[in-house]
Structure formats: C-alpha cells, structure tokens
Amino acid sequence: MPLSEHTESVQDYLKTIFDIQREQGRVATTVLAERLGNSPASVTGMIKKLASLNLVDYEPYQGVVLTAAGEKIALEVIRHHRLIERYLAEALGVPWDQVHAEADKWEHVLSEDLEDRIDAMLGYPTTDPHGAPIPGRDGSLPPPHSTRLCDLHIGQSATIAEVSDHDPAMLRYFAELGLRPGVDVTVIAIAPFGGPLTVRLDNVEYALGREVASYVAVCDITPASAE
Amino acid sequence: MPLSEHTESVQDYLKTIFDIQREQGRVATTVLAERLGNSPASVTGMIKKLASLNLVDYEPYQGVVLTAAGEKIALEVIRHHRLIERYLAEALGVPWDQVHAEADKWEHVLSEDLEDRIDAMLGYPTTDPHGAPIPGRDGSLPPPHSTRLCDLHIGQSATIAEVSDHDPAMLRYFAELGLRPGVDVTVIAIAPFGGPLTVRLDNVEYALGREVASYVAVCDITPASAE
DNA sequence: GGCTCGATTTAGGAACGCCTAAATATGTCA
DNA sequence: TGACATATTTAGGCGTTCCTAAATCGAGCC
Numbered sequence: 001m002p003l004s005e006h007t008e009s010v011q012d013y014l015k016t017i018f019d020i021q022r023e024q025g026r027v028a029t030t031v032l033a034e035r036l037g038n039s040p041a042s043v044t045g046m047i048k049k050l051a052s053l054n055l056v057d058y059e060p061y062q063g064v065v066l067t068a069a070g071e072k073i074a075l076e077v078i079r080h081h082r083l084i085e086r087y088l089a090e091a092l093g094v095p096w097d098q099v100h101a102e103a104d105k106w107e108h109v110l111s112e113d114l115e116d117r118i119d120a121m122l123g124y125p126t127t128d129p130h131g132a133p134i135p136g137r138d139g140s141l142p143p144p145h146s147t148r149l150c151d152l153h154i155g156q157s158a159t160i161a162e163v164s165d166h167d168p169a170m171l172r173y174f175a176e177l178g179l180r181p182g183v184d185v186t187v188i189a190i191a192p193f194g195g196p197l198t199v200r201l202d203n204v205e206y207a208l209g210r211e212v213a214s215y216v217a218v219c220d221i222t223p224a225s226a227e
Numbered sequence: 228m229p230l231s232e233h234t235e236s237v238q239d240y241l242k243t244i245f246d247i248q249r250e251q252g253r254v255a256t257t258v259l260a261e262r263l264g265n266s267p268a269s270v271t272g273m274i275k276k277l278a279s280l281n282l283v284d285y286e287p288y289q290g291v292v293l294t295a296a297g298e299k300i301a302l303e304v305i306r307h308h309r310l311i312e313r314y315l316a317e318a319l320g321v322p323w324d325q326v327h328a329e330a331d332k333w334e335h336v337l338s339e340d341l342e343d344r345i346d347a348m349l350g351y352p353t354t355d356p357h358g359a360p361i362p363g364r365d366g367s368l369p370p371p372h373s374t375r376l377c378d379l380h381i382g383q384s385a386t387i388a389e390v391s392d393h394d395p396a397m398l399r400y401f402a403e404l405g406l407r408p409g410v411d412v413t414v415i416a417i418a419p420f421g422g423p424l425t426v427r428l429d430n431v432e433y434a435l436g437r438e439v440a441s442y443v444a445v446c447d448i449t450p451a452s453a454e
Numbered sequence: 455g456g457c458t459c460g461a462t463t464t465a466g467g468a469a470c471g472c473c474t475a476a477a478t479a480t481g482t483c484a
Numbered sequence: 485t486g487a488c489a490t491a492t493t494t495a496g497g498c499g500t501t502c503c504t505a506a507a508t509c510g511a512g513c514c
Contacts, residue, residue: 029461029462041462041504044462060509092341113321257490268474268475271492287493
C-alpha cells in the first residue's frame with residue numbers, strides 16, 4: 001500500500017513512532033503525545049486506528065511497536081523528509097536550521113517521480129544536512145551511531161557524524177562553531193562533576209556543555225590519548 | 228491576513244474563483260462545483276464560509292465575486308502555483324504536462340522564504356511554462372491576452388503567448404508540435420464550416436482543430452496578409 | 455496487601471470538508 | 485402568465501482528527 005494512501009496524520013505518527021522506537025524500543029502513549037504535540041487521549045485514538053490498519057502492534061497500556069508494513073511507510077516518509085532537507089540546503093541554500101520545518105510540510109506532497117528527480121540531481125546522497133542517513137528506496141537504513149561526543153575520553157579525536165535537528169537554536173549554535181558533519185573534533189579536557197568538555201574544532205577550542213555534546217554523534221574515533 | 232491562515236480548501240476555492248471570474252465575471256455555484264470536482268451543495272456551504280470571512284461577496288442564487296481581500300489571497304496562491312511550475316520545469320526538468328498537478332500540491336506548503344529563494348534562483352520570471360503570467364509579490368497581474376490562435380485571419384503571423392494547461396494530453400500534443408510560448412506561428416489556411424486551421428510552426432505545417440486553437444493565446448500579431 | 459500517583463483509556467463533543475436527497479428559487483418559453 | 489427545466493440551497497449525515505473531563509489501570513511504597 002503506497003505512502004499516498006495514508007493521511008498526513010498517519011504518516012506523521014508512523015514517522016514519529018519510528019524515531020522514538022530507535023531510541024527507546026516500545027513507544028509509550030505519553031511520549032508519542034508529547035513528541036507530536038497532541039493530547040494523550042487523541043494519541044490513543046489514532047493508535048487504535050493504526051492498529052486496525054496493521055501498521056502497529058498495540059498492547060493496551062503497553063504502548064506500540066511498528067509492524068513491518070508500518071516501518072516500511074515510516075521509512076518512505078523519512079526518506080522524503082531527509083531527501084528534501086538535503087535538496088533545500090544544497091540546491092536552494094536554505095539554512096540548516098530551517099530545512100527541517102520546511103521538509104515537514106513538503107514531505108507529504110512529494111510524488112515518486114519528483115523524489116527520483118531530486119535524488120538523481122543530488123547524486124544519490126546518503127545523508128541529510130545534519131548527517132542523518134537517508135533511507136534507500138528499498139527501505140535500507142544503517143544502524144544508529146553508537147558513540148556521542150560526550151562519550152569520548154580526553155585526547156580522543158573523531159569525526160562529527162550527525163547532529164540532532166530537534167532544536168533550530170542549537171543548530172545555529174553548532175553552525176557558529178563550525179560543528180557540522182564531516183568535521184574533525186578532538187577532546188582537550190573534560191571538567192568534573194558533569195562540567196563542560198573542551199574540544200578543538202578546526203584549530204579553535206570551545207567549551208561545550210555536557211548536554212549539548214550528547215546531541216552530537218561521532219565516528220572514526222582514534223584510540224585514547226593519541227595526541 | 229497571510230495565506231497560511233487559510234485552509235488548503237479555502238485557498239483552492241479562491242484560486243478557482245479567481246480563474247473563473249477572469250473568464251466569466253460573476254461565478255455561479257455550479258460552475259465552481261464542476262471546476263473543483265465537488266457537489267454544488269458542498270460549494271454552497273463553503274461559499275457561505277468564504278462570505279463570512281469577507282473573502283467573497285455572496286448574493287444567494289446569484290453566485291460570488293471576490294472581495295479585495297479574497298483576490299489578494301487568490302493571487303498569492305496563483306503566484307505560488309506558477310512559480311513552482313516554472314521551477315519544476317526549469318530546475319528539475321519536469322515535463323510541462325506534469326508540472327500543474329505537482330504544483331497543485333506544493334503551492335499550499337511553500338513558505339514565503341522559500342518562495343523568495345525560488346524566485347531569485349529563477350531570475351524573477353514573469354511567466355510559467357505555459358506562458359501564464361506569474362503575479363507579482365504585490366499582486367500585480369497583466370490583463371489576459373485578447374487574441375486566440377483561432378481568431379487570426381489567413382496570412383497573419385503571431386507569437387504564441389500562452390497555452391491552456393487544463394488538459395495534460397493536449398499539452399503533450401502541443402509539445403510534439405513544438406507549439407509553445409515564444410514560438411512564431413503563421414495561419415496558412417482556415418477551412419470553412421468550423422473546419423481546421425492550417426498553421427506553420429518552425430517551417431512545418433500542421434492542421435489544428437478549431438477548438439484546440441481556441442486554447443492557444445497569441446500576441447505580436449502582424450497585419451493581415453503580410454505574407 | 456492495600457494505597458496512591460502517574461499513565462492510559464473511555465466518553466462525549468467540536469470543527470472541517472465533503473456527500474446525497476429533498477425542497478425551493480429563477481428565468482424562459484409557450 | 486403559468487409551467488417547466490435548471491440552478492441553488494437546505495437538511496441531515498459521515499469520516500477524520502483533534503479536544504477536555506472523567507474513569508480506570510498498573511506499579512511501586514509503606
């Protein structure tokens with residue numbers, strides 16, 4: 001059953017369930033409600049509908065998990081979303097803190113034909129501007145990054161793989177620092193008692209809050225004290 | 228009141244009312260219903276809503292006319308639509324018989340910011356791929372073309388100004404003929420009793436049905452028998 | 455083992471945009 | 485002028501998605 005047979009609401013629910021599921025496994029009603037900005041009661045109603053469409057497995061009081069069919073649709077929506085983000089940034093110069101909001105609207109009206117044209121025009125990209133992977137047309141998606149910037153030890157270097165796109169203000173902050181996917185980072189110091197990390201980016205040192213650093217995923221990590 | 232404060236339905240109604248009004252003056256319920264693919268009863272309901280929003284002047288049993296506020300919104304929607312059509316054709320290579328359907332979906336989710344970026348990227352175009360004028364940001368729009376291809380006399384030449392985009396199959400036919408805005412055309416013969424016109428396009432002669440020729444607007448007409 | 459608090463579901467309802475069927479207005483033609 | 489055909493509106497309803505308020509479940513704590 002193609003994407004377009006489902007309402008925008010259904011698509012948004014599936015996309016959001018997929019995201020939460022990646023982080024937390026089973027998806028609780030309240031968590032979903034909060035992420036979507038709806039009341040828990042409304043979410044229960046929609047969940048029942050999704051269950052009757054066999055898009056989620058629903059256990060009352062126990063939350064939901066996507067079925068294979070639901071996951072397939074979620075991945076199509078996410079593919080649209082990330083491809084559009086990439087296109088907006090690359091072809092139209094939209095700042096990276098704005099592409100998410102824009103893509104949230106566009107993703108629901110993108111035809112398959114246009115999706116293919118955009119994909120080809122961009123040279124079949126594999127990540128969006130925040131470093132998040134773009135699912136393949138076949139629904140393939142690499143596993144999430146296992147290491148965050150805040151997990152590194154002093155002296156370790158790594159490459160920025162992905163930054164969270166949930167807060168536009170944080171994205172503007174990252175942009176100011178030059179902290180973006182593909183850039184190398186080295187941890188210079190870690191203050192005790194949950195204090196800030198000192199990192200070097202492009203030969204400049206910055207102090208980053210521990211929480212902010214948890215929103216940055218890294219890869220290609222060097223062994224500790226390589227420096 | 229900005230565009231985005233109105234539902235997609237309202238935007239579609241206003242856009243369609245504007246189009247019909249240009250051709251026929253006051254807009255009858257039935258005509259609007261047919262163009263939108265809705266039942267007349269549904270249209271009456273929506274018309275009342277538009278009237279209560281002061282977007283149309285409604286006289287029961289007499290149809291509607293846009294108010295200044297309604298016209299402003301209609302022009303914004305049409306600007307979005309035609310700018311997107313142009314963008315799709317030019318930047319993404321979408322065939323001109325498909326841009327209309329695609330734009331009908333995209334027009335409702337285009338932010339002002341993105342509108343400006345697209346406008347600039349295209350070099351502030353004044354027409355869409357079918358030759359229809361793109362309203363200015365200020366709502367300005369040139370008057371409709373006064374002459375159609377079927378209005379020309381034998382021997383007259385003119386330039387194609389605009390073709391109707393209502394039928395994708397007809398657009399594909401026009402594309403085959405090389406009949407597109409900006410191309411010069413000369414009327415070689417006109418068969419009697421409503422018969423076909425023979426026209427020359429790019430040094431090739433074609434016979435065109437009278438009705439088809441009525442869907443083509445022309446400009447820069449030479450005096451009769453210039454040839 | 456009962457209690458209580460937070461999470462979740464049920465109940466009831468609203469706005470929107472569409473529908474069909476039935477009633478009513480309009481305008482034209484004899 | 486009256487009757488008919490057509491255009492239009494009214495009445496009643498449906499599906500979707502959301503809401504608030506009230507009931508109910510579940511799990512940890514005393």
